Amino acid sequence: MDGGIIATLLKIVFVVIIILTFAPLLIWAERRQSAMMQDRIGPTRAGIKIGNLNITLGGLLHPLADALKFVWKEDFVPPAADKLLHSLGPIIALVPAISVFAVIPFGGYLHLDNLFDVLEPGQVFDLPGISLQVANVNVGILYIFAIAGTGVVGAAVAGYSSNSKYALIGGVRAASQMVSYEVALGLTLVGCFMVYDSLLLQDMVTFQRTPVSWLPGNFSLWGIVYQPLAFFLFFTAAIAETKRIPFDAPEGESELAAGYLTEYSGMKFGMFFMGEFVEVITSSALLITLFLGGYDLPFLEDYGFDIFGFVVGVPHVAVIALQVITFILKIVIIIWLQLTIRWSLPRFRYDQIMQLCWKILLPASLVNILVTGAVILLLRN
Amino acid sequence: MAKLVSRPSRTFSEQSYIPEIVKGLGVSMKHFFKNTFSSRANSDIVTIAYPEEKRIYPERFRGVHRLTHRADGTPRCVACLCCSTACPAQCIHIEAGEYGEGTSQHGYERYPKVFVIDELRCIFCGYCVEACPCDAIRMDTGVHVPASTRREHFIFDKEMLMSMPGQDGTFLTANPRHEPGDPSHPGLDREHKH
Numbered sequence: 115m116d117g118g119i120i121a122t123l124l125k126i127v128f129v130v131i132i133i134l135t136f137a138p139l140l141i142w143a144e145r146r147q148s149a150m151m152q153d154r155i156g157p158t159r160a161g162i163k164i165g166n167l168n169i170t171l172g173g174l175l176h177p178l179a180d181a182l183k184f185v186w187k188e189d190f191v192p193p194a195a196d197k198l199l200h201s202l203g204p205i206i207a208l209v210p211a212i213s214v215f216a217v218i219p220f221g222g223y224l225h226l227d228n229l230f231d232v233l234e235p236g237q238v239f240d241l242p243g244i245s246l247q248v249a250n251v252n253v254g255i256l257y258i259f260a261i262a263g264t265g266v267v268g269a270a271v272a273g274y275s276s277n278s279k280y281a282l283i284g285g286v287r288a289a290s291q292m293v294s295y296e297v298a299l300g301l302t303l304v305g306c307f308m309v310y311d312s313l314l315l316q317d318m319v320t321f322q323r324t325p326v327s328w329l330p331g332n333f334s335l336w337g338i339v340y341q342p343l344a345f346f347l348f349f350t351a352a353i354a355e356t357k358r359i360p361f362d363a364p365e366g367e368s369e370l371a372a373g374y375l376t377e378y379s380g381m382k383f384g385m386f387f388m389g390e391f392v393e394v395i396t397s398s399a400l401l402i403t404l405f406l407g408g409y410d411l412p413f414l415e416d417y418g419f420d421i422f423g424f425v426v427g428v429p430h431v432a433v434i435a436l437q438v439i440t441f442i443l444k445i446v447i448i449i450w451l452q453l454t455i456r457w458s459l460p461r462f463r464y465d466q467i468m469q470l471c472w473k474i475l476l477p478a479s480l481v482n483i484l485v486t487g488a489v490i491l492l493l494r495n
Numbered sequence: 496m497a498k499l500v501s502r503p504s505r506t507f508s509e510q511s512y513i514p515e516i517v518k519g520l521g522v523s524m525k526h527f528f529k530n531t532f533s534s535r536a537n538s539d540i541v542t543i544a545y546p547e548e549k550r551i552y553p554e555r556f557r558g559v560h561r562l563t564h565r566a567d568g569t570p571r572c573v574a575c576l577c578c579s580t581a582c583p584a585q586c587i588h589i590e591a592g593e594y595g596e597g598t599s600q601h602g603y604e605r606y607p608k609v610f611v612i613d614e615l616r617c618i619f620c621g622y623c624v625e626a627c628p629c630d631a632i633r634m635d636t637g638v639h640v641p642a643s644t645r646r647e648h649f650i651f652d653k654e655m656l657m658s659m660p661g662q663d664g665t666f667l668t669a670n671p672r673h674e675p676g677d678p679s680h681p682g683l684d685r686e687h688k689h
Contacts, residue, residue, distance in 0.1 A: 150530040151523045153539045458523040459516065 125248045129215050132442070137391040138177035140449060146173055147450070148457045184384035192277055192377050199275035204378070204385035207268025210261045211392040217257050218399045219316045221246030221409050221437045222323075222416070225430060232427040233417035239430075245316050246409075246434070254313035258400065259300055262355065265393065266292035269357070269364060269374050272386070276377035284373025287464060288364035292355060294471040299351040301479035302344045305486040306404055309340045319408030323415075332413070332420050337405040343482045345405045347475050352397040353452060354467070356390060360459040363467055398448035399441075406444060409437035554662070557619045557634040560612055560651070561659040564666040570657055571631035571672060573604040578623035578632055586616035587623060599674065610653040614640045630670045637662035 149156025160179040161170035169175070191200050223243030225231075233239075251257045266289050273285010310318045318337070325332040338345045354361040365373030375386055402408060413421045414436055418428035428436070462470065508514045530538040543550065552558065562570045574591035592608035594600040623632050636659045640649060660666050673679050 147527065150540075151527045153526060153530060154542045155540055155544060158544065454520055454523050454527065458519045 121244050122248065125246065126216075129220070129248055130212070132220070133212055133215060133392055133395060136395050136445070136449075137388050138181070139174075140391045140394060140453075141177040141180065142174050143449070144453055144456075145176065147453050151454070151457050181384070184381045187380040189380040189382060190377075194277040195377065196275040196277070199271050200377070201382070203268050203272030203275060203374075204382045204389070205268075206271060207265060208385045208389040208392065210264045210268075211389045211396060214258050214261050214396045215399065216248040217251050217254055217315055218396070218403055219245065219247035219319055219408060220399075220441045221434050222319075224434050229431040230429045232429055237417065246438070247316060250314065250316060252314070254315050254317075255303060255307070255404075256313060259296065262396075263292075263296055265355075265389070266296070268386075268389065272378065273374035276374070278377050280371040280376045281374050284364045284366075284370050284376065287370075288357060288374055291357070291361065291364060291467060291471075294468060295351045295354040295475075298471055298475040298479055299348065299355060301476065302347040302351060302482065303404065305341050305344045305479075305482045306337060308483070308486050308490055309337070315403050315408075319403060319410060322407045323410045332415065332422075334407070334410065334412075336407040336410070341405065341482070341486070343478065345401075347479050347482065348405065349401060350470075351475060352401060353455065354471070356393040356397055356452075358390065358394070358452075359456045360462050361467055362461055363464045366461060366464075394449060394452055395445065398445050398452060401448055402441065402444045406448075409441035409444075411436055411440040414440075552637045552662070554635075556637060557621045557624075558636045558638050559614065559640055559659065560617075560623070560632055560634050560656055561636050561661065561666075562610060562653065562656040563631055563633055563661075563668045564657065565672060566667070568666075570607060570610070570653065571629050571668070572607045572610060572627075573629055573631070574607040574610075575605075575628065577626040577628060581622045581626035583620060583622060584616045584618045586613040587611070588613075607653060610656060612651045612656065613649065614651055615646065615649040629672075630668045633661060633668065635661045635663075 146156045148154075156173060157176050158170055158173040160173070160175045161168040162175065163169075191197055223239075223245055225239045225241065225243040227241070228239055269288035269292070270285045273281045273283070273288065276282070276285075306318070307313060310321045312318060312321070322336050323334050325334050329335075357364050363373075364370075365375055370376070375383060378386060413419050414428075414433065416430075416433060417425070418433070419426040526539060530540055562572055565571050572589075574589055576589055576591070579585070579587035579589050588609065588611040589607050590609035591605040593605055594603075600606075619634070621634055624634055638659070643649065657666070661668075671679075
């Protein structure tokens with residue numbers, strides 16, 4: 115055990131705060147960013163009136179208005195619906211999405227006794243520090259697949275329990291799409307396990323931070339360099355997993371009303387909505403952890419900045435803070451990219467989604483495993 | 496009967512979709528960066544924050560009516576009823592009044608005692624403006640009828656109609672008006688002489 119219960123609780127609070135601030139921010143970003151991409155101003159109206167002052171924060175209060183609306187709207191359950199499952203659906207969709215974040219490291223190892231110490235190059239702290247991730251589970255990434263895999267149950271249950279044809283078709287589509295892409299997602303990552311030689315995400319980030327021996331200076335290479343193909347395959351599959359455009363066939367408005375969300379209103383709909391955004395956040399965080407160095411800021415080592423031998427010592431606590439900030443900034447950038455994709459591409463047809471998965475992503479990830487294995491075998495001999 | 500449909504000819508890069516996606520994302524990003532990081536004037540943004548910012552209507556936009564003024568502030572209207580006759584919606588109600596004995600206009604022209612336009616009935620066709628021989632009614636205020644939940648608010652009386660300036664800000668019109676007895680007056684004078 116590293117850190118004890120209090121440290122774990124604090125880490126949980128931190129992660130939950132990150133997710134719960136990011137989700138409304140994402141609603142805002144989605145609206146304003148799409149507006150900017152489409153030559154509009156976007157919503158900036160919702161505000162709090164204090165006297166003559168109208169505080170709008172550039173539209174940041176719209177998510178608040180949304181939340182209030184969700185809470186006050188009627189929570190309608192269709193008369194013939196399965197009431198238990200209908201209420202359970204949003205919970206099953208939201209909770210796994212949040213709990214995936216438990217194993218994603220958002221910083222290095224924190225040493226509480228040495229907060230303001232500046233390390234010498236090559237020196238390490240004696241005691242094991244607190245790993246900045248909620249749970250350092252041995253199975254690591256497999257936990258993510260196990261938990262994320264249950265997300266599909268939420269959509270399927272929602273579709274089944276609504277007693278509506280639209281919802282049922284949407285739920286079935288969601289289930290088959292997510293199960294298919296789960297396979298592709300898992301296989302693209304096998305290459306990563308082989309390169310990093312570990313299932314622990316903290317180890318994967320450490321691997322990506324460690325300077326490479328065959329390069330001059332203290333260059334460390336991110337996973338995208340070792341696994342470029344896997345990066346793109348994973349990114350595609352991750353977007354498909356979030357069920358957002360261009361993979362939003364499960365809730366395709368033009369043919370299915372709102373798919374499995376059709377019969378949901380009020381806060382239950384809000385939870386699906388939240389779940390979708392949290393999935394975007396966690397998939398971005400996972401992508402960063404696996405392929406983009408996690409919390410690694412280039413040239414920032416445990417002892418400070420080291421730019422080709424020019425060393426600037428940085429206290430330990432500042433190093434950790436920079437790492438956490440780097441991680442959050444990387445999430446912001448990847449989310450921005452995901453939103454750009456979401457607002458640029460049209461929806462795929464359902465058969466195209468399935469073809470992309472089974473005929474392109476799956477064989478490509480198998481080839482990736484084969485090539486990775488061959489290269490590793492060559493290098494070891 | 497089977498019909499042969501010609502397949503669209505696509506190049507390999509188009510068929511593989513990825514270069515086209517990158518191009519599309521590039522376009523989106525170009526707009527995003529241009530609109531986010533440049534001033535409003537330099538951006539491509541076409542929408543406006545409406546109640547605070549307003550577009551200027553084109554000069555010939557038919558807005559709410561106004562009654563133009565004479566130099567002395569009385570309406571130019573002579574209550575000839577041409578507008579209310581021309582009105583296809585029958586939304587103009589005029590009650591004519593005679594000028595008092597001894598005034599220069601007595602026996603020459605009348606004035607509107609009551610001039611009411613029901614803006615809810617009005618179809619903004621502009622026929623009243625076309626029909627007016629005196630350039631007394633115009634629709635160049637550049638405003639549309641403000642929203643209200645009460646019918647009374649849409650019944651515009653004479654004072655209301657005379658209180659609105661044109662888009663140029665004046666209550667007059669550019670067309671000259673010749674008072675009876677003026678040397679420039681083109682018509683017959685009181686003695687029926689030119």
